[in-house]
Amino acid sequence: MKPAQPAPAAETQKSAVLLIDDEKPLLDVFTTALEPFYEVTTATSAREAEFILHKKAFKVVVADHLMPGGNGMNFLVRAREEYPHMQRILVTGYMKPEMLMRSVNEAALFRYLLKPVSLPELLKVIQEAVKVHDTAAAATR
Template identity: 75%
Template sequence: MSLEESTPSAPEVAREAVLVVDDERPLLEVFAEALGTRFDVTTATSAREAEFILRKKNFKVVIADHLMPGGNGMSFLVRAREEYPHMQRVLVTGYMKPEMLLRSVNEAALFRYLLKPVSVVELVNVVVEAAKLHDALVKVAADDVS
């Protein structure tokens, strides 16, 4: 028996899944690259594509741009909250109007919103915090069941 055969390999740690939705491919690529060192990142270029992806895989955090052709990020995040309540939602926007802020709290229950231009350091920190909250909420829900 060789040394390689007798030494158990370290178990591969599953990385936390994050979905990034933005119609601007260069920004989508920057976000995916920044998050990719720490998370399993999936990208979508529209709310419709993102909704399809959500049915195929579980995500801890979704980050969505507000203004996109064919539907806005806020409406997408409101729908996502209804179907995936533990998944944390982050909105990226160029400007947060008072009525949009109210909707973000009341309807989308955003974890956070980020104003453009978004610093990649801030983005990563927000997603790390959101993933931790996701895990805490899932644990509380599991404890309530048992």
């Protein structure tokens, strides 16, 4: 059975997704896989991502945990405060128990993904996160 594919939306209706990772080749692979379904913006640092967030609204943000100049978890905790409906996904090589507790309590992650992340898994999780975002946003209107 094939994994569920999001229905291609009209060009103007694509959900905005922000990807943050210091590994540019990985960002390129993720972007290529996601662009048929989502409007993808990338950042190579938490600082760059924060700048981008002030200019544009995103339904989902996917952040790598360990990056030079700031980690993804701290970024997602701050993003939750300012953009509560935006769904947060952390990508990490290893989830320690204390990090898991922080992800639940402080960042309110939608999900975390362990590296290496498969493209079908990434696509499925983002698709689910967009649905949760839309439901939460509709409930507050």
